[in-house]
Amino acid sequence: MSARGGKKIIIVKKKVAGHGGHHGGSWKVAYADFVTAMMAFFMVMWILGMDDQTKSAIEGYFSNPVGYRKGYGAGSSPIAVGSSPTNIQRTPLRLVVRANEEKAFENARQRIMTQLEANDSLAKLNAQVEVNVTRDGLRIELIESGSGDVYFPMGSALIKPAVALVLSIVGGELSTLSHPIVLEGHTDAAQFGANASYTNWELSSDRANAARRVLETTGVDQTRLLEVRGYADKRLRDPGNPTAAANRRISLLLPFTNVPDGMVGDLPVEESAPPPQP
Numbered sequence: 476m477s478a479r480g481g482k483k484i485i486i487v488k489k490k491v492a493g494h495g496g497h498h499g500g501s502w503k504v505a506y507a508d509f510v511t512a513m514m515a516f517f518m519v520m521w522i523l524g525m526d527d528q529t530k531s532a533i534e535g536y537f538s539n540p541v542g543y544r545k546g547y548g549a550g551s552s553p554i555a556v557g558s559s560p561t562n563i564q565r566t567p568l569r570l571v572v573r574a575n576e577e578k579a580f581e582n583a584r585q586r587i588m589t590q591l592e593a594n595d596s597l598a599k600l601n602a603q604v605e606v607n608v609t610r611d612g613l614r615i616e617l618i619e620s621g622s623g624d625v626y627f628p629m630g631s632a633l634i635k636p637a638v639a640l641v642l643s644i645v646g647g648e649l650s651t652l653s654h655p656i657v658l659e660g661h662t663d664a665a666q667f668g669a670n671a672s673y674t675n676w677e678l679s680s681d682r683a684n685a686a687r688r689v690l691e692t693t694g695v696d697q698t699r700l701l702e703v704r705g706y707a708d709k710r711l712r713d714p715g716n717p718t719a720a721a722n723r724r725i726s727l728l729l730p731f732t733n734v735p736d737g738m739v740g741d742l743p744v745e746e747s748a749p750p751p752q753p
Contacts, residue, residue, distance in 0.1 A: 532571040576654075576731050580613040583648050587615070590644045601625060602637040612654070612730040617641055617686075618712070623663075623720030630667065632681035638725075639689055645727065646693025652729065655701035658683045658690070659726040664708040664717030680705030686725045 522530060584606045591597060591604050602625050603618045617626050617638065626638045649656065660683030662675040683703045691697055713719040 529568060531575060532568045573731060576612075577608060579652065580608045580729065583613060583652060584608055587645055587648050590648070591641070594640070594644065596640060597637065600637045600640070602641060604641055610731075612728055614729075615645055615727040617725040619720040619723040621720065623723055626725065627682055627685075627723075630678065632678060632685050634685050634689060638686060642686065642689045643693050646690050646695045649727075649729070650694040650696070654699070654729040654732070656690070656695065656699050657702045657704065657728040657730065658687050658700070659704045659706060659728065660684075660686075661706050661710060661712070661722060661724045661726065662708050663719060663722040664711065675707035676705055678705075679707050682725060686727075690727075 522533060525533075587606050591606075597604075601621055603620045605614075605616045605618060607614050619625055619627075623629065624635070626635055627633065628635070660679035660681070662679045662682075664675075667674060680703065683705055687700060687703055691700070708717065708722065711717055711722045712724060713721050716722075
């Protein structure tokens with residue numbers, strides 16, 4: 476084609492090639508969303524496979540991460556320590572679980588004491604009960620007082636009404652917990668007469684077993700009854716007065732599942748009492 480004046484007009488055509496939909500960028504966003512969703516799914520499945528204590532600790536971290544960091548050391552968190560599930564926050568989690576157990580035990584202690592103090596029958600019977608959270612766990616003690624026959628007759632494992640009354644209250648509260656229960660029987664240092672076949676060892680064990688049978692009727696799962704122990708007069712409550720009524724007692728112990736390093740039972744390692752002799 477010629478233009479006016481004899482000059483040729485050159486027309487340049489540019490063809491823009493269109494891209495198919497599969498060459499666009501939207502699929503990348505969708506794929507990234509899919510990968511994120513799968514990661515979240517596997518995280519949830521991994522957490523569901525953990526034990527209850529670990530899940531509780533992780534829940535505590537996400538509920539209050541700032542408080543967790545301040546309370547359990549150097550910014551450690553249940554999901555930031557180590558690279559595998561077996562290495563997760565081993566030390567921090569022990570502290571978290573211990574703190575949760577202490578809180579649960581303290582709440583149970585307060586509920587038990589409130590009910591015991593409101594019971595007029597126990598006051599009339601002069602039944603002495605102590606509930607404490609110790610280094611060993613939640614300890615509940617039925618302690619003899621006065622003439623020493625509030626819970627059991629002298630030298631006998633026959634229960635008296637005070638035992639059933641106290642354990643009905645205690646058992647109702649312990650049924651809300653899941654910790655194992657250890658029952659202990661203790662006597663004073665007074666020896667039986669010439670009867671060498673039945674001693675304080677048998678008496679303390681029989682009294683602990685009698686308490687166990689009563690506790691089983693209060694709604695406490697029998698599978699939680701871990702041990703029945705008879706200590707005779709080897710763990711006196713009042714060592715300065717070996718024959719005192721306070722040395723005759725029944726103890727219920729709900730042990731902690733985590734014991735701090737350097738501690739065994741209610742005493743530091745270097746001061747722990749020796750195991751009782753059979």
